[in-house]
Amino acid sequence: MIEEKVAKSEKAVLIAVVSQYQNEEKTDEYLDELEFLTRTAGGVAVKRFTQKLEKPNPKTFIGAGKLEDISAYIEQNNIGTAIFDDELNPAQLRNIEKVLDCKILDRTNLILDIFAQRAQTSYARTQVELAQCQYLLPRLTRLWTHLSRQKGGIGMRGPGETEIETDRRIVRDKIALLKKKLVTIDKQMAIQRKNRGRMVRAALVGYTNVGKSTLMNVVSKSDVFAENKLFATLDTTVRKVVIKNIPFLLTDTVGFIRKLPTQLVESFKSTLDEVREADLLLHVVDISHPNFEDHIASVNKILDEIESADKPTILVFNKIDAYTHSTIDKDDLVTEFTKEHYTLEDWKKTWMNEMGDNSLFISAINKENMEQFKERVFEEVKRIHMQRFPYNDYLYFEYDKDGNSIS
Known part of the structure; x- marks a missing residue:
């Protein structure tokens, strides 16, 4: 097979x-x-x-x-x-x-x-196409190596150079056109963000394939595409979520990865704007991955680069159902006890303990500890709202179960 x-x-x-x-x-x-x-x-x-x-x-x-x-x-x-x-x-x-x-x-x-395979919307496809053109531009010369073999020699250098320069100009024009198109779409999306009012915004961030979209589906009862592959989600999805009659906006963003191409960081600027403008970050981590601590560091590095590292953040350790650890026989006096032997309870006693209730352990796919997750998010959303509207917060709670105002 x-x-x-x-x-x-x-x-x-x-x-x-x-x-x-x-x-x-x-x-x-x-x-x-x-x-x-x-x-x-x-x-x-x-x-x-x-x-x-x-x-x-x-x-x-x-x-x-x-x-x-x-x-x-x-x-x-x-x-x-x-x-x-x-x-x-x-x-x-x-x-x-x-x-x-x-x-x-x-x-x-x-x-x-x-990214080109995964892009679904016109906006995502435009972002990917821009990144591809930016990657291609300095590498165009290799596409014309056959010309040097066929037309090399005295008097034959011109056509080859002309071909290359023509292609470079085409790609440069394409880049300018795509950037102009993205500027227009970015303005439209900025207006959309303003039209959402002053409702509290939470953004799901994290390494790729940690379960952000699955968590989004569970919390918002939506149908965001989720799959056990890298970059299953490229398009930013925003849903209104209601917990205890308090509505807020939850955004699912593209996953980060180490050695993320600079072209993608630039072309996915609007997606990153959703993170920049969020009031609360839900940093989702795949705790079943042996190098999840490195993943946290990689995401924090990118958050720092886009000036979002100081936002209120809740670390959500997902996939506890898939977590495994090595064991040591009680008579084994040689093997050193290391992180690969940690149980979840052992991890909770490490640096995670210093985070207090900003460190949660869940399984989105099995819906384990989801009530604890919702309660913690509710408390944080409520706190942020009351800071923003200290004198009329009671008006905020007058909503029906679908988040529609009844005041």
Whole structure:
């Protein structure tokens, strides 16, 4: 069955460098994520290649010898794609293509491809197209390498250069057009946000595939698309939620990821505006992931970059139903007790204990501890509202079960 799946999917090899900035353990973790990205894009990773270097080779990313080994493996096993775990510059890409007889992708290109597959609305498709054009522009020269072979020599340089410059101008014009289109849509969305009034806004943020959309569906009783794949949700979804007759707006945002392409951060500006303008952040974490602490740090880094790290935040540890831990036999006096042996109760006694009631443990898919979650969100929304309207907060509570004013 597995062999049949491999045959139908696009076979790929994954390539990474173990450097002074990224040790072997971290490299393995990034490759696990890259494999998940590959699977999300519709491919299957059949082999991994790593090489220890002080830093990536500026010409070919990895050493020439390792590149030849990969080339031989690709040829022998009919591999269609080679995926590098870091963004390749145009020179590296051009040099690698001279050696590897297959499609070459880097992490950025792969993420952009997934975004292109997942974009549903016109707005999301425009954002992705802008990011793709920005990525493509400096790499256009490689598309015309065949011209140098066919028309190289004295007197034949002009046409090739003309072709490249023509393409560059087309892409630049396309970028300008897409940016103009996004500015128009951003203004419309800004007006929409203003029209929502002064209702308290909460935003679901977190690493990709931590269960934000599933939680959104449970809390708002909506049908936001949710799937166990990276970047299942690209379009920002806003729903009015009512808890104990208090309405507030809940926003589901695109998931973050380490090494998120800068092109996407720029083109998804409006999505990030939803986070910037939120009154409360619900930072959802997949506690069943062995490196969830790194995920928290990555999300916090991006929140800091968009000046949203100081907002009131509740850490929501999701997927407690999937949490597992290693055990130590009581007679084992050798094995060291580490984080991989922590139970959920052990975790609650760590730094999480310092967060008090701003640290919640739930299972959105099984609806475990959801009443506790709703109660905590209700308290925070109520607190924020009473700060905003200290003298007329009683008017705020005059709503029916659907959030419609009855005052």
